[in-house]
Amino acid sequence: DAKTTQPNSMESNEEEPVHLPCNHSTISGTDYIHWYRQLPSQGPEYVIHGLTSNVNNRMASLAIAEDRKSSTLILHRATLRDAAVYYCILSFRDDKIIFGKGTRLHILP
Amino acid sequence: DTEVTQTPKHLVMGMTNKKSLKCEQHMGHRAMYWYKQKAKKPPELMFVYSYEKLSINESVPSRFSPECPNSSLLNLHLHALQPEDSALYLCASSQDPTSGDTQYFGPGTRLTVL
Numbered sequence: 001d002a003k004t005t006q007p008n009s010m011e012s013n014e015e016e017p018v019h020l021p022c023n024h025s026t027i028s029g030t031d032y033i034h035w036y037r038q039l040p041s042q043g044p045e046y047v048i049h050g051l052t053s054n055v056n057n058r059m060a061s062l063a064i065a066e067d068r069k070s071s072t073l074i075l076h077r078a079t080l081r082d083a084a085v086y087y088c089i090l091s092f093r094d095d096k097i098i099f100g101k102g103t104r105l106h107i108l109p
Numbered sequence: 110d111t112e113v114t115q116t117p118k119h120l121v122m123g124m125t126n127k128k129s130l131k132c133e134q135h136m137g138h139r140a141m142y143w144y145k146q147k148a149k150k151p152p153e154l155m156f157v158y159s160y161e162k163l164s165i166n167e168s169v170p171s172r173f174s175p176e177c178p179n180s181s182l183l184n185l186h187l188h189a190l191q192p193e194d195s196a197l198y199l200c201a202s203s204q205d206p207t208s209g210d211t212q213y214f215g216p217g218t219r220l221t222v223l
Contacts, residue, residue: 034211043113043199043214044152087151096165097212099151 004088009104012078020073020103022088027068031091035062035073037084038102044087047073083107112136113215115200121221124190130218132183132200138213140206141183143175144199146217152199158183159206190222 005023012018024033035047048055048062050071055062061074075082087102113134122128132141140159144152157165158177172194174186183200197217203210 041216043201043216044212045214046211049211085151096154096157097152099153102151 004090004100006086006088006100006103008101009106011106011108013108014080015077018075018078018082018105020075020086020088020105021070022072023070024088024090025069027090033062033064033068033071034089034091034097035060036087036089036097036099038087039081039084044099047086078105078107080107080109113200113202113213115198115215115218117218118216119219119221121223122187122190123223124192126190127186127188129187130185130198130200130220132185132215133181134202134213135181136202136204136213137180138202138204139180140203140210141177142201142203142212143183143185144201144214146197146199148196156185157206164206187220190220192222195220195222 032049032051034049036044037047038044048057048060050062050064052064054064063072063074073086083105085102085104087099089097116131120128142157143155145155146152154167155169156175161177161180172189176184176186197219199217200215201212203212
């Protein structure tokens, strides 16, 4: 299975944009890139997903490199409630989600 | 309604006890999942039910026994657990099990085995 690499942790100031990187150099042509996040004491929640083109939704934007070997989740204006572990996940093989270690995002007031 | 509910929220049990975890969704989803999450670690898939049939068992010990009585309900029966089984148990569901749909997670049951 293709793997993802994310920084262990990141910090950002409140009300500033946050760019969360993910490397996936072994991605295949049919793999979707999914992002989930897990807030403290909660189950993971879906954030966004994409295949080749950049994607926007009410929560975030996903920027995908032209060669698809990396992507960036963009939170346009971070709030304290965005403090969570963010997981970058490739596609779903056989109905599975394989979580990587994720990035723990700290928001500074 | 995109809610997956899990009961109980917390469970403490001895190694000789038998208990069950319950998961429910009313979104009409046809795939349901059990995950195990240890502290500071990512969730790990345990079981997948597709159209009420067990489709994936990730080599989980037999002391964990899943059951899907109907399309809305998923149970995890626990028997003779070990202290190392203490973890957060997460349930999830998705609409179509074969298309990589978004999975919706419940809040989890925090299990402590004494």
